[in-house]
Amino acid sequence: MWLNYAYYVLLFCTLTVMLAQLSFRPVRVEHILTAIFSGSLAMVALQVLTAQADSPYQYVFALGTCATCNVIWLISRALFRGAESLAIQHYALAASIALLVMTSRSLELMESVNWLTADNTGWIKGAVSEITQLLSSTILALAFWEAVRGFTQASKTSQYQRLLFAGSFFTGVFSCTVVAEGILTSDVSSQIKPWLVVSSALLITLVTFIILFWQHLSRRHISNIAQISTGTEGVAEPILAEDKKVFNQIRLLMEQEQRFLHHDLKTIDIANALQVSEYRISRAIRAMSAAANVNQFINSYRISYAKQLLTSHQSEHWTILVISMESGFASLAPFNRAFKASEGCTPNQYRQRYMSKETVTNNPVVPY
Template identity: 35%
Template sequence: MYQTIHIVLLIVSFGLLCSQLFVRQKKVVHLLFAAFCGSMAITAIKRLGGDGFGFYQYFLAMGACMTCNGGWLLARALFRQGRAILLQHILVAAAIALLMVSLQAMQLLQQFWPESQTLLASARVVCKELLILLSSAILMLTLWEGCRGYSQACGAERRHRQLFLATYGGAIAICGVIAKIWLPADGAALQHDLLSAVAALTIMVVTQWLIYSRSHNPLISPLHVAADTTTKKLLEVEPAKTEPLTTVLTDGDMELCDNIRQLLFQQQVFLQANLRLTDLAKLLDVPEYRVSKLLRSQFHASNFNQFINTLRIEYAKTLLSDPDKGHWPVVVIGLESGFASVGPFTRSFKTIVGYTPNEFRQTVNCRVSELLGRSKST
């Protein structure tokens, strides 16, 4: 059983690693997933060979240094858009990888310099405790990536996050908590390795499905609003009337369009107060003129501020229409929708909708009362 599970782990991880070579438009998430699968494959090889590799087993173990840290970076790349991974994130992941490599290096040194065993043993204890501490924190951060933005997500996006949290959370709970409590003392290490291998298999398969699904079907959040004419126009990705119909987008422009849609409609960055075109370009890590051009030609945005305010107003309409938020003052609705103060919110709302926020709320309440009255009469 032990051999079979780890052979399957080796085959699946190596197969998923090789499959990333056939991705035409590789993104960071594909490279990170390849590194993660590579670490899992090396882990499987080491488990299968055991002490039969001699001192080479330590070199093999050094190669498996992108497990929990790789999973964290992968989760960031999966659920965040724009510059999901910055230098500080790479440094944290590299620090964990360095601790893993150092731990194996010290075990290797003990084979050749037995006289330094006491010093190396102490250093190993320190290194191991740091590794446990950082790994635990990274696992929690990985779960946080799935929780982050969950309340605003809906539809397929919410289902993706639920699957991710169930997979990673279940693996952590079973291997990190339940196994240590319920496994018998005899053969506990062997059974723990089996559970870890099954958990790794599940994580890799689920993550591959999520990468494929999110890459081939970019998710656009409906902003929890009714699909009225304004929202439909905003979500359409067709050339604007002011642009020639023969405009052909390059692969880079199409990818940038997807990233803009995901930032605006999935992550809802328009809810950030005082959002500027410069801020959006920085998040996407591209020049401003490219973002401005695509907003005009593909999102029908004649003006960046007007476009963002339209998204904010659509979001505010959902809050004003929500009976559970009927006690919220207009100023709170405006602030929650991304406006810096109530004045600009009221002016923009009246310009776009034709009513003030209070008038719109009263109109919605009247319509709801009418519908309830008709349902009771029937």
């Protein structure tokens, strides 16, 4: 009875957190991922509640429980490395775990409607369960690692956020695994573990939302500071001075060492070179430049370099592909997109315009 109330509380809180993501402006990747994570936990609550009521809908709700541990890893990575750290391989790994969970739940659904029998699906469910458990354990460890890696190089605020996340995450996972399955007896565990699961889910959800809101307020504060011309009011000055220092170091890497020519340059590479956190790199660039993110900032240097190559006589016979590669782009398509977004024309059009102007300059029309 009381356990049902606990799951109703979980359902209410997760739906509230999910809807609260709509209030963030601008909406970032971590907000979208948190909404997915909260929605999946809401499905967990609905599955348990309908199972206790012996409702057939429990199998339908179970299909939606596929975005818990895999998505919290993506959230942890985005919170403490920045959204730029998420690449296609990270989403692919999370999606593969979700697919495994949905496969297992689908088999249970087909068994419930007598489309399949346990004799036919037993070995498949067993294999899927073992693989899912292995991947889930690995992904949980990675989620915790994202919060503690680079802790000493992080700012004080980031350290507090990392401690809060890592502490709640460790508490939740430790209580549901080591305590429930390793310390307690089976009889006691069967009664206590559901409470540990629901409380851990609540704790991690609320802590994640608190950190999201905390970071949102920090970004707004930094944005307001950047608009202050003097930058000398109250506590704003040391934060702005810190951003200026990091930003000047980033500019040295770009302008003197020309790191932007490395096509695989990422935020973590800049952070490692300067011995600071990725969050501080992203924060400094957003606060001190017109770029919306690190990738856009790096591309601005690449495009400037490409414009020099497009108008140089030494590279006038180079193809656009060669110029894109020489400027630090990994392939031609991203180069064309970034160049057109910056200059309003394609690289080839930019070169032709320059050549037309040079022809007119070198061969002026002589009036009679």
